[in-house]
Amino acid sequence: NAGVTQTPKFRILKIGQSMTLQCTQDMNHNYMYWYRQDPGMGLKLIYYSVGAGITDKGEVPNGYNVSRSTTEDFPLRLELAAPSQTSVYFCASSYSRGGQPQHFGDGTRLSIL
Amino acid sequence: RKEVEQDPGPFNVPEGATVAFNCTYSNSASQSFFWYRQDCRKEPKLLMSVYSSGNEDGRFTAQLNRASQYISLLIRDSKLSDSATYLCVVNPFSGGYQKVTFGIGTKLQVIP
Numbered sequence: 001n002a003g004v005t006q007t008p009k010f011r012i013l014k015i016g017q018s019m020t021l022q023c024t025q026d027m028n029h030n031y032m033y034w035y036r037q038d039p040g041m042g043l044k045l046i047y048y049s050v051g052a053g054i055t056d057k058g059e060v061p062n063g064y065n066v067s068r069s070t071t072e073d074f075p076l077r078l079e080l081a082a083p084s085q086t087s088v089y090f091c092a093s094s095y096s097r098g099g100q101p102q103h104f105g106d107g108t109r110l111s112i113l
Numbered sequence: 114r115k116e117v118e119q120d121p122g123p124f125n126v127p128e129g130a131t132v133a134f135n136c137t138y139s140n141s142a143s144q145s146f147f148w149y150r151q152d153c154r155k156e157p158k159l160l161m162s163v164y165s166s167g168n169e170d171g172r173f174t175a176q177l178n179r180a181s182q183y184i185s186l187l188i189r190d191s192k193l194s195d196s197a198t199y200l201c202v203v204n205p206f207s208g209g210y211q212k213v214t215f216g217i218g219t220k221l222q223v224i225p
Contacts, residue, residue, distance in 0.1 A: 042200075042217035043157070090156055099145030099204055102213065104156040 002026050006091050006105035013081045013112050021076040021108050023091030029103075030096035032074040034058075034066065036087040043090065049074055050096065081112045114139045117203050119216035127224050130191050134219045136201030137183040146184045147202040148175055151218060157200055160186075191223045 007022045025032065030051045035043040035058075045058030049068040063085060065077040074093075078085060088109050092102040118137045126132045138146075146163035161168065163175040163184050174187040184201055198218040205212060 043215045088154065101147050101159045101162065101202070104158070106156045107154075109154075 004091055004093055004103055004105035006089075006108050008108060009106070010109045011111070013078075013110065015081060015083065015112060017081050018077070018079050019081070021078070021089055021091075021110075023074045023076065023105060024072050025074075025091075025093040025103075026072065027093060027103065028071060029093035030071065031094045031102075032068065033092045033094075033102065034064070034074070034076045035090045035092065036060065036085075037090065038087050046076065046089075078110075083112045086110060086112045116140060116214045117201060117216040119201055119219050121217055121219060123220040123222050125222045125224055126191050128191055128193060130223075131187065131189045132191055132221065133185055133187045134199055134201075134221075135183050135185050136203075136216050136219075137181075138201075138203045138214075139182070140203070140205050141179075141182060143182075143203045143205050145204040146175075146177060147204075148173075148184075148186050149200040149202060149215075151198045151200055153197075157215075160199070188221075191221075193223050193225065196221055196223045 004025045033048045034046040037043050044060045047066040049055045052071050055066050088107050090107050091105045094100045094102045116139050148160040149157040150160045151157040161170050161175050163177050167176040172189045176185045198220045200218045201216040203214045
């Protein structure tokens with residue numbers, strides 16, 4: 001079972017460049033999430049989506065954009081990359097029924113130099 | 114008070130020891146609870162759900178204390194492979210979007 005798939009696994013960007021982190025899930029989950037995790041720190045929610053066409057900001061959305069055109073895909077776009085965006089990015093998904101756990105992709109490690 | 118609080122540790126324990134972590138939460142309306150395990154630089158993985166009556170999975174036991182608003186994770190007969198960070202997760206679920214809160218995690222280091 002594929003679960004949640006993230007690409008790329010690693011990426012180095014120059015300051016000011018843009019890129020899209022891809023996330024796709026094959027579990028037919030309505031809810032999807034993007035988190036970032038800085039070294040030694042906890043997860044911080046960037047954006048989330050409760051279904052195709054519906055997205056909303058988490059606690060650290062500045063510098064990022066998302067879209068949700070299908071149930072399966074939830075790409076995260078970085079515009080004008082900055083060194084502060086160097087982090088590990090995790091995508092997750094869950095059922096919309098109450099109390100269901102989130103399932104995570106294996107992350108994208110992004111460095112902005 | 115933070116929504117979810119965990120002692121970041123590290124907890125250094127010898128192989129074979131029993132260790133327990135607590136996680137306190139502030140929202141009394143919280144409905145579901147989980148423990149996740151995260152290895153260094155890897156994704157969080159679901160370890161176990163926490164049920165009101167308590168539940169056990171092999172060497173792992175999870176308990177919920179609603180009156181005092183905390184959940185606990187007990188690991189018996191610790192193995193070297195148990196070394197990881199353990200995240201508690203609290204889900205208020207009010208019927209719509211779940212504002213899930215992750216704790217910062219408790220780091221466990223099992224020593225030979």
